[in-house]
Amino acid sequence: MPARFRHDKIPIHHDGCGVLGILAKSHAPPIRSDETLTAIECARFRGSKFGAGFTGFKIDAFPEKYVTLRTFVLNNEAYAEARKTLESFAPEGLQIVHETPPDFASASTMATWEAYVLADDEILFNAAMEINARLEADGVFRARVYSSAKHHVTFKGVGYPSDVAEEYGMLDPALSARMWIAHTRQPTNSPGAYPIWSHPFSLMEWSIVHNGDVSSFGGNIPFMRSAGVESVVGNDSELICCLIDYLTRVEQLSLPEAALTLTSPYERWWKRIEADEGIDEQRLQQLAMNYVGSHLDGPFAVVAGHADDEDVHMLGIIDRLKFRPFVVGEDEDRIYLASEECEIRVLSPNAAVWGCDPGRYVLASGKEGFIERGLAPNRVMFEFTNLKRPADKSTPDAVIDATGMEYETLNREIRKVSEDGAKNIHILRVRGQRYLAVNLPPETHLTLHGAPGNCLANFNEGAHISVWGNAADDTADTMHDGSITIHGSARDVLGQALQGGRIYVRGDIGNRAGILMRQYVDRRPVIMAGGRAGNYLGEYMSGGTIAVLGLAELECGSDAQIVGDFVAPGMLGGRIYIRGKVDRGCVGYVPNRVDVESYLETLQIDGLIADGALRQIMALPALTLDLMEPLLEEEAILRVRRLYDSKYRMPLIVREAPLDEEDIEVLAPHIDRFFETFGLEEELKAKLLDAVFTRVLAAPRMALETDPPPVIEE
């Protein structure tokens, strides 16, 4: 039997992290390394001192004539062996033009050996793989090629981003490049501190940074091994880099196809992708089938960069379950990808910033700008920075300038002024600080200008918080009372387990908004969004009200759907209002259409469904029970229901209609207040109140089982 690789010897290294990518549009000046450092340092809390790195693409100071092979080597012996291995490829046409030997004196662990070479792609790939494989034994790495490109250079090491930037002398003078990607690493286990585990991971002309821990790792490994990657450091990010390189360079997939292979969108999304992105269903099926082993699963947010003689490309991919934070930004000169908005805002206070939709990808190039924005094509963009907004009329009794403050300092300052009696506190220039207002007394008014970080107003029990900007992830988790007013948009998991108070968002709300929301006694929590909502809206919801208004679409008369997929899965109670129509296949649990069709066709063979009825059903836009049942006989209904019903799900009642009296009673007071808070026009309000809404309610609960307990011998 083959003895070529062993799964049981693969090391595993788990990371958490912060990522960044900045691309300069072709008309714009290049990006400096010190700017990149400033931005990634904003995500310092995501990382640690255990690793950081940068890749610059088309750096001014580095000629793009030769391939630079950069290799970490442990000692002189390893250097000699690695060099000998590289030289052994001379007969195949690999030529070493020039080299810089490793400087062990100034390196703390491994030193970098640079070799400038001329070689064909395949020879170069084989040489790099051979060095990696030959100088690794049982998880000990004596040498590791970490960059092998003509058009980019990777700088990575152990430390915070600032340490690495200093180590490589990237700041004085600053390096200028057409694109940078950067990373700060949070390892769960760091066996000694070697730079080989740091990001970016680079192979040939690709370089990537990643935040996440893919669950498909074990299945990706054999795929890459059969593609010639013998030695791995055990980091999933390295593997993703190999996969991208393989799919694009060897399999010659286009960038969109490679992106869709890696992210492997749900089968039920293929139709949508065919419509939106022009890759047909059959091709998607081929990608899903032919490249089994290259699909990623579990959490990932990847920024990948590629450069060639012609152009520079930046690709961002995100897992379909939306488990990692990932925002996209754009201004006049640049395109950004980042874990947190503050990384973008620190460089570009007025950039447009939005969240990438799960299952989509972001693709941009220097020459073409955005090719894919990570959004539905018909999306009407909401942007806080372009907004005509009401003046902040409140007068503070304490003002704090948050510039340069870490979150601990800022929270301490807020607590101090609050304890001194301040009831109306303003914070200026907030830049990603976390946990703001987690312990504020009730009836305190806190106004934040800027971009607050994650976990804003968790456990809130009555404070009133206004954000003049966008809010980040996990805002208002387990809030019991008070209010949150966000003049921009909110990112993912807004109002998780919200059980009192109200959240008004002028713009969009991200994925998993209002999940686990509930009501009790007289508490009736409310989330109202003026823009649109992402996937999993109101998941597990058991009380309260969510309203998504889509005002921008309403104003311009667009009939685009204003929520993502998977609305109200596992909903037990409460009310969801979505203005406009919603594809019924997106609401609640709807089995895969192919499976329902197989079942119906079999019932037809059984003689339980008439041919005509089957044809009518097949023509339905979505195969939901309420649409199908009028067309079926009773026996068939009972059978088909079993595909939909579960003991663990309540059936949902979905209605598309103008608001009725009861709806008005629930919504009108909040709509009035919402319009007043955000200074919106009465005309729009009238239009809104006349609009069609999709209302989602959970069906009344089933009767309780009341059978007697078993008789037990006593």
Next chain:
Amino acid sequence: MKKIRAVKTINSYLRIPTPKGVARGEFWSPDRIEYMRQLSETGKAAIRSLDDAAQYAANSRSLRDRIRLSPAENGRGERPQPDISVQLNGFNGTKPIPLAAPLVWGDMSFGAIHAEAVKALVRSAEATGILSGTGEGGLHPDIRHLKRFNVQWASARFGVDLETLKSGSAIFIKIGQGAKPGIGGHLPGMKVVGDIPSTRRIPEGRDAISPAPHHDIYSIEDLGQRIWALKLATGQPVYVKVAATNYVPYVACGIARMGGDGVVIDGHLAGTGATPEVIRDNVGIPIEIAVAASDQMLREQMMDGEPLRNRVSIIAGGGVTSSTDMLKLAALGADASMMGTGPLIAMGCVMVHRCHTGKCPTALATQKPHRLLDIDWATERCIQFVNGLKEEIELLLDELGYDSMNQLIGNRNALKAINLNDETLEILGLERAGGRSAPKSRTETDEPTEAPDFWTPWRINHIKANADTGEALITSMGSQSPPFVEPPRVICDWLRSDGAQVTRPSVDPYREEIETSVYLAGGKTRLASPCFFDLSRYDRLEPEAHALIARTASAVGALAVVSMDVMDERIARYGRAVALDLMSEDAPPAGMGEQVAAFLIEDRADRDRLPLRVESLKRAYGKPVFVRTPPIRNIHRRVKRLADAHVDAIIIRDEVNAETGEVVSDLSSDQHYPLEIALSIADMAMRFSENGETAARCRVNLLASSERLRGADDIFKLIALGADAAGIGDAALIAAVGRAGGDLDDEVDFESPDAPIRLENYYWATQKELKLLLGAAGTSSVTTLLGSRELLRSVDLDPNARELLDVKPAGR
């Protein structure tokens, strides 16, 4: 008129029901329960010496019972009574928690158990100086003023607000639990009554299934964020409770780095009020390995010049029954043990596995009003139970030769293994009793047990329950699971699946999309779930059974392999889901080839003609051609030959002795490998191409089929070992259609009106159980599970077999 029943007060022990029929392997045996009752009634030690301890552990397969306590070199001497108190550390500036004994009560929620039981637990903790927990059900108002409990912060946030979080001694963030790693808490609807809906703030009468992951904790830095949010808001110490899974040492290190004050590791055998049986029995690694590996990695990893171990306490739970278990876990690295089932038994639990039905006869795990636990009696039993354990620990520590518990914690010298293989010993950091020269452990319990008892009553009942309801089977408490309780029967029984936590989230299998569909034969065949029915050449089934199974395959989107000798018009109506086994023929009879979905041929004699047969079938019908082969020892050469013949899929099927009907492919055979091993080897062999061509595995599907395939757990493991899909033989289908009783030889009526419904139910329930396993492992698609051996771990499996499978051992 409503019948009013008198309230019965429970203030004495009920008789322990004896298991019916064939020995029903249950970890919590009547002997164990009797021992715990003795402690609880007397408050005195029952295990008084190391000999007693050894005897207590005899005849058990759990790892800790295959390890003995071993006295220190200086042995017993004149010394004062050992100090058995320990301290849970409050490293990051938070207050430490002193414990009078190395023991905490497991977290059981108000809801899962009755209010009286919750109160008795906290009161007994208060009286004995240990710690209790609230579980995820919020804080009962009657205990709010007490101190010796932790408050749980779980994924559904039931009943938590700032005041609650600031109560008690600590906050436990519950990420996972041993009885259901990767799955959320589950409170059945009939228990969501009375005060419970208002305490949890959920609708009355509905199953409360907490999200599988915390939706704010998808990574290690996210966990850090939650730890600090809670610390900033409350000032309390924050512990993180996780299940014992593949990456638990990394998770423990992550918790330490992120500022957690303690790591609570809950292993298999831990109790629960409700869990899917398939999860309880297949996910997670033994607590012994989890604790030892975590302790070791925490000692090796440094932060600011200090081992991470100094920053966190370790609490270990999962089937802790006695003082002996507590001492063993301590020596493996735990600062304290966690007992949940223990105090329930002290309060009268008789282990009838009915918590999930709400019909507990002992008034513990119920919310029905007609039985009421006597709280003073229950409190006293728990107190005496702790007192008995304390005395036992003192006696054993003394005999072992230690002055205090602290000397024992992490001290592997205090343990010697008696029946574990070398690999397991190395992971645990233990020596073998009798020294190096002692014989390597192989006992009869380490060999696969062959039929006739392959189909145990509990496996058959599982299938029947699936067929009854179409849902995953829910159970509660205890375990019969191999390899810890029941002896393992096939290789799959030594394999454990992963529960994703902290480094990555699990995927919610009840409410989020998990894809189980697979495409075979270049997209020509789609299976709704990665399994098919393999019936060909099983003459146990009547023709009408074949017709019904083909019909089921058509309805649920599967495939049924049917042999030509039974093929008829009834079956042909559902031909779109039939793979026709051509047996010795080269081509199907006229007209039949058009009606079926695929062809199957056997790779036996005249192998030289095989490529020709494949080619002519493909040309004539344009349909996929599958080839079946037994799991022969040179499978790696055979699959390459078959791939070169351009077959669409290769089915490896267990080899059955034609005369006895017994499966002959096992570890002792010199002609065959066990199915799992042959599959894993075949998958890897097909991934390599000699001359730079695309690997054969990219165009040829690999399927594994066995008469012994029992359900979703086997399917999951076979896919992780390299199969695209798994074939279910006739045995499971007979079990599904047959109604009562646990015997496969019963007459089964495939023509009864509910037979089609039962078969559909079985398929769908299996699909749901597969989704549970996939979600728990953090995967949202069956295609990314394919060949992912990293998601499996073996437990004390023969190292040669393990290497052939290419699976890591648990703890690595």
